[in-house]
Amino acid sequence: MPHLSLEYTQNLVDYDAPQALRILGQVMFDSGLFGEADIKSRAYRLDDHLVGTGDTGTAFLHVQVSLLCGRTDAQKQALGARIAAALKSTLPAVNGPVQLTVDVRDMNRDCYAKEVLPG
Amino acid sequence: MPHLSLEYTQNLVDYDAPQALRILGQVMFDSGLFGEADIKSRAYRLDDHLVGTGDTGTAFLHVQVSLLCGRTDAQKQALGARIAAALKSTLPAVNGPVQLTVDVRDMNRDCYAKEVLPG
Amino acid sequence: MPHLSLEYTQNLVDYDAPQALRILGQVMFDSGLFGEADIKSRAYRLDDHLVGTGDTGTAFLHVQVSLLCGRTDAQKQALGARIAAALKSTLPAVNGPVQLTVDVRDMNRDCYAKEVLPG
Numbered sequence: 001m002p003h004l005s006l007e008y009t010q011n012l013v014d015y016d017a018p019q020a021l022r023i024l025g026q027v028m029f030d031s032g033l034f035g036e037a038d039i040k041s042r043a044y045r046l047d048d049h050l051v052g053t054g055d056t057g058t059a060f061l062h063v064q065v066s067l068l069c070g071r072t073d074a075q076k077q078a079l080g081a082r083i084a085a086a087l088k089s090t091l092p093a094v095n096g097p098v099q100l101t102v103d104v105r106d107m108n109r110d111c112y113a114k115e116v117l118p119g
Numbered sequence: 120m121p122h123l124s125l126e127y128t129q130n131l132v133d134y135d136a137p138q139a140l141r142i143l144g145q146v147m148f149d150s151g152l153f154g155e156a157d158i159k160s161r162a163y164r165l166d167d168h169l170v171g172t173g174d175t176g177t178a179f180l181h182v183q184v185s186l187l188c189g190r191t192d193a194q195k196q197a198l199g200a201r202i203a204a205a206l207k208s209t210l211p212a213v214n215g216p217v218q219l220t221v222d223v224r225d226m227n228r229d230c231y232a233k234e235v236l237p238g
Numbered sequence: 239m240p241h242l243s244l245e246y247t248q249n250l251v252d253y254d255a256p257q258a259l260r261i262l263g264q265v266m267f268d269s270g271l272f273g274e275a276d277i278k279s280r281a282y283r284l285d286d287h288l289v290g291t292g293d294t295g296t297a298f299l300h301v302q303v304s305l306l307c308g309r310t311d312a313q314k315q316a317l318g319a320r321i322a323a324a325l326k327s328t329l330p331a332v333n334g335p336v337q338l339t340v341d342v343r344d345m346n347r348d349c350y351a352k353e354v355l356p357g
Contacts, residue, residue, distance in 0.1 A: 001339065003300065007161065021288040029291050036290035040298050040337065042245065043286040048162040050140040052155035053148050060159050062122060066341065076230040084232035097237055099159065101120065103185065104230035111314040111342035113322035118335055126280065167281040169259040171274035172267050179278050181241065195349040203351035216356055218278065220239065222304065223349035 001107065001114070002034055003066040004041040009049045009059045012091070012098070017043035020090040024063065027086045031079050033071065051099070060099040061087050069106040076104040120226065120233070121153055122185040123160040128168045128178045131210070131217070136162035139209040143182065146205045150198050152190065170218070179218040180206050188225040195223040239345065239352070240272055241304040242279040247287045247297045250329070250336070255281035258328040262301065265324045269317050271309065289337070298337040299325050307344040314342040 004024055008015050021041045028039045051058040063083055067076070080102045087100045123143055127134050140160045147158045170177040182202055186195065199221045206219045242262060246253050259279045266277045289296040301321055305314070318340045325338045 003339070003341075009161075017286045018288070018294075021286060022292060025288050025291040037293075037296075039288075039290050040300065040339070041288045042247075042284040044163075044282075045285075046161040047164075048136045048140060050137070050144050050158075050160045052158050053144040054141060055156075056137075058156075062159065073227070073229045076227070077232075080230050080232040084234055088234060088236070091236070097235070100232075100234045100236070101122070101159070102232040103122075103226050105227065107341050107343065108311070108314070110311045111318050113315075113318040113338075113340040115322055115326060115338045116335070117326070117329070117338070128280075163282075165280040166283075167255045167259060169256070169263050169277075169279045171277050172263040173260060174275075175256075177275075181278065192346070192348045195346070196351075199349050199351040203353055207353060207355070210355070216354070219351075219353045219355070220241070220278070221351040222241075222345045224346065 001066065001068045001112065002028065002039055004028060004039065005064045006041070006043040007046055007062045008043065009046045011057065012059045014092065016090070017045065023086050023090055024083060027082050031082065033075065033079065058097045058099065060101065063087060063102045065102070065104045066107050067104065068109045068112060070109060080104045120185065120187045120231065121147065121158055123147060123158065124183045125160065125162040126165055126181045127162065128165045130176065131178045133211065135209070136164065142205050142209055143202060146201050150201065152194065152198065177216045177218065179220065182206060182221045184221070184223045185226050186223065187228045187231060189228060199223045239304065239306050239350065240266065240277055242266060242277065243302045244279065244281040245284055245300045246281065247284045249295065250297045252330065254328070255283065261324050261328055262321060265320050269320065271313065271317065296335045296337065298339065301325060301340045303340070303342045304345050305342065306347045306350060308347060318342045
């Protein structure tokens with residue numbers, strides 16, 4: 001932990017997902033809440049998306065961050081706000097409406113397992 | 120918010136995911152719980168799936184809806200039931216066993232961030 | 239329910255995801271907590287991933303198990319530990335650092351819908 005998942009809609013043409021992950025990883029690390037090697041991120045390109053009941057023109061970026069429980073709501077809120085701001089910076093020249101959302105969720109510390117293999 | 124994620128297994132050949140998203144988006148909107156432009160949906164095709172320990176023949180459709188907390192369990196239960204019924208309607212002539220499941224989960228309102236860029 | 243999602247990074251070359259799902263499905267079934275036909279699993283290959291702020295060389299495997307609430311933390315912890323051990327067994331000869339993580343989360347029983355179509 002933590003885990004960060006970024007979803008971006010396919011109509012964000014030429015969206016630089018690897019660069020976005022680097023920017024978001026930096027925000028996560030700069031929060032001071034996590035060790036660098038613990039931050040695991042991935043990006044999903046959404047080939048089929050929809051806004052409302054028929055709008056495929058609007059784009060969206062959505063980030064879900066999953067943390068082991070124990071951080072305060074204030075810490076999580078601050079982290080979410082920083083991620084939202086960073087997300088905005090990952091967009092190239094805006095060429096249409098985009099929604100940006102961030103969901104910070106807790107994982108149950110007692111039900112989480114982890115192992116690191118040194119390779 | 121809300122966010123809706125639809126997963127469908129690849130053995131549902133010719134499954135019309137864009138149409139399914141439109142149907143599900145309509146159900147979400149008709150619930151009266153959300154503004155239309157706030158409903159963000161996506162579909163994932165599952166290339167590798169399994170039921171039980173060895174069954175790749177059974178198909179499944181799974182929907183996860185993520186809402187900001189504050190709706191009652193009764194509202195969420197009714198929404199889940201309507202989505203399940205709509206999911207069923209998205210299936211073409213059934214050509215094998217299919218499982219349909221819907222999970223309605225809360226997001227922590229205090230840890231959610233959102234921004235809309237007008238384009 | 240239950241739902242199991244396996245994510246694996248693309249730098250785990252030749253990772254046998256179908257075999258991994260069979261192994262994990264067996265662990266789920268052997269737990270005695272679920273009927274075999276209820277266990278629904280899927281694997282996602284992560285084309286874009288990152289560890290920390292710039293490390294794309296480290297690999298990771300992450301499993302999320304979603305259960306209807308009602309199991310004890312001890313049951314969930316034991317299940318998570320068994321899944322982590324099984325995950326490790328799915329790796330071929332290790333050729334670099336790999337992180338393995340397992341998150342067992344509850345779903346709200348009152349907001350879950352399910353239907354089985356016999357085909």
